[in-house]
Amino acid sequence: MTRTLLPITIDKLTLKAGQKTLLNNISLNITSSGILVIMGPNGAGKSLLMRCLHGLSQPDSGRILFASDEINQTHRKSQALIFQKPALLKRSVRQNLEFVRTLHRTDNVASIELALKNVGLSKLASQPANQLSGGERQRLALARALMMRPQMLFLDEACANLDPASVSNIEEVLRQACKDGQKIILITHDIAQAKRLADEVVFLHRGALCEHTPARVFFQSPKSKAARAYLDGQILV
Numbered sequence: 001m002t003r004t005l006l007p008i009t010i011d012k013l014t015l016k017a018g019q020k021t022l023l024n025n026i027s028l029n030i031t032s033s034g035i036l037v038i039m040g041p042n043g044a045g046k047s048l049l050m051r052c053l054h055g056l057s058q059p060d061s062g063r064i065l066f067a068s069d070e071i072n073q074t075h076r077k078s079q080a081l082i083f084q085k086p087a088l089l090k091r092s093v094r095q096n097l098e099f100v101r102t103l104h105r106t107d108n109v110a111s112i113e114l115a116l117k118n119v120g121l122s123k124l125a126s127q128p129a130n131q132l133s134g135g136e137r138q139r140l141a142l143a144r145a146l147m148m149r150p151q152m153l154f155l156d157e158a159c160a161n162l163d164p165a166s167v168s169n170i171e172e173v174l175r176q177a178c179k180d181g182q183k184i185i186l187i188t189h190d191i192a193q194a195k196r197l198a199d200e201v202v203f204l205h206r207g208a209l210c211e212h213t214p215a216r217v218f219f220q221s222p223k224s225k226a227a228r229a230y231l232d233g234q235i236l237v
Contacts, residue, residue: 005066005078005151006183008053009029013062015048015207022048023059024207026160027146035174035184038213039191044204046187048087050154054081055183080150084157086141093121096129100147115143115197118176120169132172135166142173152183159193171197191231195219205236 008030015023023045031037038046051057053064055071066075089096099111116122124132129140138158144151155174159167163233174197178184188194194201198215203224210224222228230236 004162005075006033006167007067009065010053010124011063011065013049013059013064014051015045015051015057015153021175022207023052024063026207026209027167028202028209028212029198030183030185032200033178033181033183035178035186035197036200036202037198038185038187038202038204039194039232040204040210040228043206043237045207046204047156048203048207050156050185050187054079054154056081073219078151080145080148080153081154082138082141082145082156082158084160086137087142088132088140090182091128092126093129094125094145096140096199097147100144101140104148111147115147118146119143119173121226130151133163133166135162137164137167138172139169139229142170146177146178146182150182152185155184155186157187157189159188159190164218166185167193 009066010026010028013023013026014021026049038049040046047158048057052059055076059117064071073139090100093116097115100110114127119142121136121139121143124136129137132140159170171193186197196216201211201213201215201218202209203211203218210226211222218227219231222231226236
């Protein structure tokens with residue numbers, strides 16, 4: 001039986017670059033399933049926090065626990081991360097998914113067909129991935145990640161600069177993944193998208209945690225001055 005990754009405990013997490021503190025003593029508990037959206041202005045530390053959660057960056061102090069255990073390779077294998085500009089193989093759309101099947105020794109051809117259908121790429125299965133549009137590339141990256149059946153899916157501005165149709169398609173796939181029991185942790189600068197998707201919100205500013213609250217509460221009555229200013233469209237520095 002696969003162990004759950006929840007709850008996630010982040011305890012006094014600090015990350016520095018020289019004398020500059022990038023993440024400042026962040027502590028929070030992520031206990032529930034659903035979609036968690038990380039928000040904040042540019043340079044707030046959103047991507048760094050996600051990289052620490054995925055084990056790609058090591059903090060200078062503090063710790064991250066998944067179900068009371070320190071992060072390890074087993075946790076990494078139960079996660080998937082999609083960047084704003086995903087790296088795809090210079091092969092066809094189908095071959096990108098077949099590579100995942102071979103690498104992880106899981107799924108079958110039927111699951112590839114289902115993955116293509118779920119992200120609306122069935123008609124482009126034979127097309128080279130490097131000829132896809134930005135939205136199509138992100139949908140392929142999402143299909144590839146979900147084929148690994150991760151317990152936790154991270155997305156770092158995965159919908160930035162995409163056309164509305166692609167954004168809508170990706171959001172629907174994320175909602176279904178959430179219904180299937182996967183924990184979604186999403187970074188977005190798009191407040192409207194956050195309102196559509198978020199069950200809870202983490203708001204960062206200057207590397208510090210300002211708020212961690214249910215989405216409804218955050219958007220209706222943010223507690224911190226920085227969050228109120230951000231939602232009002234003010235420039236935060």
